[in-house]
Amino acid sequence: MPRVGLTTDRVVAAAADLADEAGFEAVTVSALARHFGVRDASLYTHVRGLQDLRVRVALLAGGELIDEIAQAVAGRAGKEALVAFAGAYRAYALRHPGRYAATQIRVDESLVATVADSPAMRRTAEITHGMLRAYGLGEPDLTDAVRLLRSTFHGYCALEAGGGFGAPRDVRASWDKAVDALHVALENWPREERAAG
Template identity: 80%
Template sequence: MVRAGLNAERVVAAAAELADEVGFEHVGLSALARRFGVKDASLYSHVRGLEDLRTRLALYAGGELIDRIAVAVAGRAGKEALAAFAGAYRAYALEHPGRYAATQIRIDQSLIADSPAMRRTAEITYGMLRAYGLGEPDLTDAVRLLRSTFHGYCALESTGGFGADRDVQASWDKAVDALHLALAHWPRETGGPDGPRGIGATDATGERVETR
């Protein structure tokens, strides 16, 4: 008998908490079962297995991340929107390391296409970049630049990778300034379609996954 009140939403929320506590790679069904005081088999009524659990966790965390970003960028454009986007991204990554790690996994395209959170991620990310006058293929290139910069910086910061005698926040602000200049003076390509194909077909961090 599954404990009363246990459902998929509670299981995923508990997995998110566990990921932040012990690391995403250590999230498993046995650990979650112990958290709820049930046998491992009880969880299979709510998730199909470890891969399904981690996919659900990635979508859950991706939704949290874009909700935070959406609040930060509301009413802003250009450099202000970029700085707000970047700041919200970094704050989430540092505050929720396990959940953030979940957003980096590859997710089945059909699940991504059906996810409102992932569609919203694409809309907000590409919308911010269109304010710089970018169209495809430059939009995709710009998304990859932002993602690699943000992720790389957060990954290094979270592991104490910056050892120089320079304020980490000051370096972050300078990086955002540099990204703004790069976007404002982007070396545009011509002849590509305007706008992302398959809007909403993204991974949990906003990069489009081609659906054709």
């Protein structure tokens, strides 16, 4: 029987908060049980186990992240949208390090379809593709461009969060230059030639 006051949403929100406070690896069923003052078994009414819990945190964080990005890019296009998208991404990653780490987890094969079909993932694809529409990219170039943006944003945020930039140059100034360079790359994308049918 579920403990009064405990819900799946409340458990996942607490796990996300714990991730930000102590790191995503610190998120365990036992840690949450201690937080709520219950036995581990009490939480299995709300989550199926550690993997399920972590995937739920990833989906929560992914939804929060794309909501912030969507708000930032609303009404913008081209470089202005790219700058807003990048800025919202970086701000979320730095403000919520544990939640952000959750968005990067590798999902068990049995859950891939569930995650890919989640509202957060669908919205992420829609917003990202919408932002890139101004650059006139079609497939497979669109997928390549998304991968370039994701790897650049993630790599930069991971290095920044870990104190990986030791040069005296202002980190924000380098970020702005990186986004400027991405805009130039997107405007001059080496489009893949389509085979004649």
